[in-house]
Amino acid sequence: MSQHVNPVEPFLRMERMPHIWCPGCGIGTVVNCFVRALLKTQVDIDKVSVVSGIGCTGRIAGYFRADSFHTTHGRSIPFATGLKMANPELSVWNFSGDGDLIAIGGNHFIHAARRNADLKVVCVNNFTYGMTGGQVAPTAPLHSLATTAPYGAFERPFNLPFLADSSGAVYVARWTTFHVRQLVKSMEEIMHKPGFCFIEVIAPCPTAYLRRNRLGDGLEAMRHYKQSSKVVHGADTRSVDIELGGPIVVGKFVDRDRPTTLEAMRDELHKSLGDKYVPYPTGVQR
Amino acid sequence: MKADPRGVLTGVHFLDGDHACCEGALAAGCRCAFGYPITPSTEVVERIAQRLPTVGGVFLQMEDEIASSIAIQGAAWGGKKVLSVSSGPGISLMMEHIGLAAMTETPCVFVNVQRAGPSTGLPTLVAQADMMQARWGSHGDYEVIAICPNSPQECFDLTLHAFNLAETYRTPVMFMMDEAVGHMTERVVIPAAEQLEVVERRRPREKPSDQYALYRCEPGSRVPPMPPVGEGYRFHVTGLTHDERGYPVMNAEAQDKLVRRLVDKIRLAEPELARYEEFQVDDADVVLVAYGITSRVVQRSMRLARERGLKVGVFRPVVVWPFPERRLRELARRVKAFVVAELNLGQVVLEVERLAGGTRTVLASHAGGALHEPEAILKVVQEVLR
Numbered sequence: 001m002s003q004h005v006n007p008v009e010p011f012l013r014m015e016r017m018p019h020i021w022c023p024g025c026g027i028g029t030v031v032n033c034f035v036r037a038l039l040k041t042q043v044d045i046d047k048v049s050v051v052s053g054i055g056c057t058g059r060i061a062g063y064f065r066a067d068s069f070h071t072t073h074g075r076s077i078p079f080a081t082g083l084k085m086a087n088p089e090l091s092v093w094n095f096s097g098d099g100d101l102i103a104i105g106g107n108h109f110i111h112a113a114r115r116n117a118d119l120k121v122v123c124v125n126n127f128t129y130g131m132t133g134g135q136v137a138p139t140a141p142l143h144s145l146a147t148t149a150p151y152g153a154f155e156r157p158f159n160l161p162f163l164a165d166s167s168g169a170v171y172v173a174r175w176t177t178f179h180v181r182q183l184v185k186s187m188e189e190i191m192h193k194p195g196f197c198f199i200e201v202i203a204p205c206p207t208a209y210l211r212r213n214r215l216g217d218g219l220e221a222m223r224h225y226k227q228s229s230k231v232v233h234g235a236d237t238r239s240v241d242i243e244l245g246g247p248i249v250v251g252k253f254v255d256r257d258r259p260t261t262l263e264a265m266r267d268e269l270h271k272s273l274g275d276k277y278v279p280y281p282t283g284v285q286r
Numbered sequence: 287m288k289a290d291p292r293g294v295l296t297g298v299h300f301l302d303g304d305h306a307c308c309e310g311a312l313a314a315g316c317r318c319a320f321g322y323p324i325t326p327s328t329e330v331v332e333r334i335a336q337r338l339p340t341v342g343g344v345f346l347q348m349e350d351e352i353a354s355s356i357a358i359q360g361a362a363w364g365g366k367k368v369l370s371v372s373s374g375p376g377i378s379l380m381m382e383h384i385g386l387a388a389m390t391e392t393p394c395v396f397v398n399v400q401r402a403g404p405s406t407g408l409p410t411l412v413a414q415a416d417m418m419q420a421r422w423g424s425h426g427d428y429e430v431i432a433i434c435p436n437s438p439q440e441c442f443d444l445t446l447h448a449f450n451l452a453e454t455y456r457t458p459v460m461f462m463m464d465e466a467v468g469h470m471t472e473r474v475v476i477p478a479a480e481q482l483e484v485v486e487r488r489r490p491r492e493k494p495s496d497q498y499a500l501y502r503c504e505p506g507s508r509v510p511p512m513p514p515v516g517e518g519y520r521f522h523v524t525g526l527t528h529d530e531r532g533y534p535v536m537n538a539e540a541q542d543k544l545v546r547r548l549v550d551k552i553r554l555a556e557p558e559l560a561r562y563e564e565f566q567v568d569d570a571d572v573v574l575v576a577y578g579i580t581s582r583v584v585q586r587s588m589r590l591a592r593e594r595g596l597k598v599g600v601f602r603p604v605v606v607w608p609f610p611e612r613r614l615r616e617l618a619r620r621v622k623a624f625v626v627a628e629l630n631l632g633q634v635v636l637e638v639e640r641l642a643g644g645t646r647t648v649l650a651s652h653a654g655g656a657l658h659e660p661e662a663i664l665k666v667v668q669e670v671l672r
Contacts, residue, residue: 046518049515049516062522062524067363067515067519068520069363069523070522070524071359075352075356078320078353081348082318082356082357082362083361083364084364085361086360086361086362086365086368090364108349108353273340278292
């Protein structure tokens with residue numbers, strides 16, 4: 001009998017299993033899709049670095065068999081920026097939850113998009129702080145319940161694709177964990193795309209979000225994603241807000257080109273300094 | 287090994303401490319820096335921004351000090367020697383990441399050009415009131431190395447030394463300048479590259495394999511070799527308590543093993559780290575203890591005292607953390623008293639008191655904004671000897 005090895009396993013630190021994620025959680029799906037994208041693009045895994053902050057999604061770095069960095073809460077993007085600046089040949093992937101990336105890390109997010117830091121940023125958006133037990137997030141839909149919004153969220157949430165788009169990201173897509181093929185394809189597309197690429201993945205948190213908001217379990221969430229998602233490639237990102245239990249616009253919204261931080265730096269320094277400039281690699285082949 | 291000549295501005299210069307610090311970093315091999323403007327440290331990042339592109343390095347001004355203090359750590363793992371610079375409020379913002387660097391054993395240099403606080407305080411005026419913050423400012427148990435230069439020449443020499451220590455011990459090094467030293471302009475001699483010893487971080491001897499453990503120390507060492515990223519080691523770095531492989535382990539045993547080693551690798555290295563200067567301590571009844579700019583002020587106090595027939599000497603720790611404690615204990619056995627002069631209301635004096643073992647220890651305090659008057663320190667000495 002032949003031994004069947006799950007093709008994902010070689011990419012994971014199997015000695016660290018079982019992982020900490022709850023049944024029905026969407027984070028594992030994102031990891032699975034990432035591995036599929038790596039397999040399809042045949043990228044050299046030794047040149048891939050995975051950077052995370054703190055939170056459930058922040059644990060991705062610890063399970064991924066690559067050079068991986070589990071940094072501080074909200075600061076994975078500046079860490080990743082430094083890593084990429086120091087070693088431009090690396091493909092630097094940043095996995096963060098919505099609280100990590102957009103609340104405490106929001107300032108770094110918009111600045112990295114503005115300067116077009118050459119990073120792949122995947123946000124697993126489950127609308128809540130899962131690891132600490134379900135507190136209100138800046139992505140929480142209006143009127144949703146959380147332990148720190150026991151009477152309902154009353155602040156307007158961030159629309160992440162619009163935030164990334166308006167800050168200057170060169171690639172912006174949104175999928176749910178139901179859209180695994182599309183998510184893999186987006187990850188493949190950004191594998192070799194220079195610049196700040198952003199994918200939002202809407203994911204279920206059965207323990208801390210779905211249950212409290214009476215939205216069922218992980219399977220129920222999948223049904224909702226299937227029935228309520230609408231694929232609109234190139235959608236105006238201003239129009240993709242998410243409401244509690246409402247439709248979810250998914251698709252590839254932005255795909256454009258502009259110089260990365262290191263390319264822009266090289267061009268400016270070369271122009272100003274001439275021969276005195278000692279060229280620094282950009283890691284970009286165009 | 288010898289310094290890379292590209293980064294060494296050999297010659298005789300007239301530089302302020304901030305600029306000299308930048309040159310020391312470049313001579314040490316720093317090729318990646320991130321910073322954010324703040325008085326009185328801005329000149330360091332300005333010069334770095336100007337100089338790094340001409341020596342094959344990169345500088346980015348980040349969105350804040352929090353970003354700067356962790357971007358350098360990404361760059362350190364990316365293989366570079368790194369530095370960030372700030373002062374007062376900016377250093378407070380960096381504190382979480384100084385703990386991260388200690389926990390993940392990331393070599394990096396944090397320059398603090400001290401100004402008077404708390405809070406916004408006196409942005410343009412001198413103080414030495416961040417000395418305990420440098421040591422204890424991040425949460426949890428850890429140790430750092432902290433160095434206090436007292437001249438632009440030392441800002442060059444000791445910045446280079448700070449990088450060498452960061453690479454040797456895989457630790458954050460706090461380079462504790464002060465506004466007076468940062469903005470003082472003096473002659474700075476930068477030697478030829480072949481006269482400058484620089485330390486490169488130790489790499490693992492073993493090849494990448496499933497057995498590789500990121501934090502495994504070689505026998506007799508408390509400092510694990512540091513692998514380069516992107517070469518197949520596939521290591522994991524975390525700020526969580528971790529085992530030798532770098533994997534999180536959530537129990538008291540792992541905590542004890544890791545944190546004890548992190549603290550011991552600095553604390554027990556005090557004999558080799560100790561660096562101090564002494565003046566006329568051999569016959570001294572009273573020894574003035576001072577560091578940074580105040581170590582120059584007490585020279586004058588010492589001379590005034592000697593003119594009056596008082597037997598006064600000076601002990602100046604250059605590396606303040608870990609404190610050169612063996613030498614201070616020796617002095618304590620034969621002097622009548624220590625007078626500690628510092629631009630704060632009592633920080634390093636606590637360490638001197640601890641080590642003095644009953645020898646009288648008196649503080650000559652100053653809340654900052656200006657330097658001590660040498661006569662004011664003399665007055666404290668006279669009162670002690672009365």
